[in-house]
Amino acid sequence: MKKYIGKRLAISLVTLLIVIFVLFLLLQLMPGSPFNDERLSQEQIAVMSEKYGLDQPVTVQFFRYVKNLCKGDFGVSYVISKDTSISVLLENRVPISFGIGGEAVAFGAVIGLILGILAALKHNSWWDTLCTFISVIGVSLPSYVFALALAYFVGFKAQWLPLLYDGKQFFASSVMPMIALSMFTVATVARFTRTSLLEVLDSEYMLLAESKGITGPTLMLRHAMRNALIPIVTVLAPLVVDLMIGSLVIEKIFSIPGIGSLMVTAIQSNDYNVTITLAFIYSVMYIALMLIVDIVYGIIDPRIRLAGKTD
């Protein structure tokens, strides 16, 4: 187990270093420098380069870049709001994005689990058909289709919920983005829960448990769900990717001041510093989540957990 975790950790670190290296190279290659001012003379530029260490070898600059990233110093934005430190720019946006993302994951997981369990328990009934239908639709259609439909019918026509984000009523204005974002999660979780629960319910140990007289919730929770949930952990990684990509578009549609809409604005206005910082943050989040998923899977799946012991 230790060997397994160590290996995963090493791969994650190498990946992170590669990502940072690529981002650093891109920053070097990008047109425009902080000293792009015609009024500056050659000597002034030389003095400033020395002050910021730009005259040092690239390797030294790279390690300083890594050090700065670790300290949370991402540099300044050049276009979106001139000379503002990016950490300041992010300060208010990160909680909003994480709030909505978290809501979407929780909502999607709960609804998906309920749908999946109902479909498996009432196999071949109309619940089952409904569940299959929802999962096909949810997996196939991009999240902005749901977002636009919700925005038009619920937000604009019926006016039940605020069409655009309103900081004063966070919850009310996060309902529509949350539902739109979580459709993929609902679909995937429902589909996997149904499949793996059907498999478990069909197994011999369930028959044994039933013949021992275990019934009701104990049977479902202790014996069926515990085993059925293992494969669901594996779909977490694609879900997170979808949430990240979805959040970019959804935050734009509902004008949510989060990091997703900041990323879109940064890309559209060629603010390289901000784009690269956000790319770094997304990478860190994703790599960390993949690591956690792999380790959690190793812990709950005995085949991986025990594999190390035989070595």
Place this chain on the structure above:
Amino acid sequence: MKKKKEQSAGNAARVLSVEEYLSQIDFREDDFEFQHKDGFEHIDTNFASQGYWKEALVRFRKSKGAMFSLICILLLTLMAFVGPGMNEYTYDQQITVNQNMAPRVPGLEKLGILDGSETMRTSTGSKEINYYESNQLEDTWYWFGSDSFGRDLWTRTWMGTRISLYVAILAVIIDLAFGLTYGMVSGYFGGRTDMVMQRIVEVLNSIPYLVTVTLLLLVMKPGLLSITFALMFSGWLGMSRIARAEVLKLKEQEYVLASRTLGAKSLWIIFKEILPNIFGPLITQTMFSIPHAIFTEAFLAFIGLGVPEPLASLGSLISSGYQNFTSHPYMIVFPLLVMGLLMLCFNMLADGLRDALDPKMKDM
């Protein structure tokens, strides 16, 4: 079969060459026929064994969703080719007087739908207006309406479908050219080659797709070429994993060993012996990467990295339609419908193909 002469004890130690040995044997006609043939050979006519592909075709035909999707995709493809030529407008022709015209279709307008009128909402209330009547354009028809530059949305929608289909074909080519070869080579050679190749995949896999795509587009200009590169960068990873797993399953089988014993080279074994036996899962995987690729293009277009104006893709139409979708919803509805239908059909087709080609995977 009988030997021409019995080997004497003195000769037994000598090893015969194959030719010598064969020359000693006298073959007869009935040597190659089963003995007592009649009586034990029953051919089951009810469940006659059929070829893999024939069985798959039967299973595929039975699936209503998959057949429906196939027909839908064929129709959309047809429309993508003939649609832009069906009226007098071109995709980049701007008629500035005909801005924001609501859809109007001959025939349907008598039924009261798609008759060119739309509801305008202001703070004082809503009003039904019809630009075709107020501007005296009795002979003008915009089947899907016109956009804020006075361009025909019907033509632009089908031109956009072409781009989505191009992306779909591209996804298949990338999957087959990169993913398939990479995965099969990695799985077949194993050992150190596999080690190195799999570490590369692992690293590429743990960089979020979103990041690679946006970074790539930072360096390149938005357009079809950069979308192609973005897909090439990450589209093949899933395929390489499946191809590797399938090769690992088959490469220890006897028929591969037999082929190798007969002197076949690695490349021959990979592509001639193994590949035809793993086509099923590979086709399924390819089909699943199509909707993913179409979605990627639409996503890039939505964040402003799609094909440049005046070209249109479904993604860029949705992206520009959403700017004023509360006042002119028709601008976004048609591209959104085509896009949704395309994604749904490719997904359902992939599901149907998986059930047909790989029945064990059903319900996954």
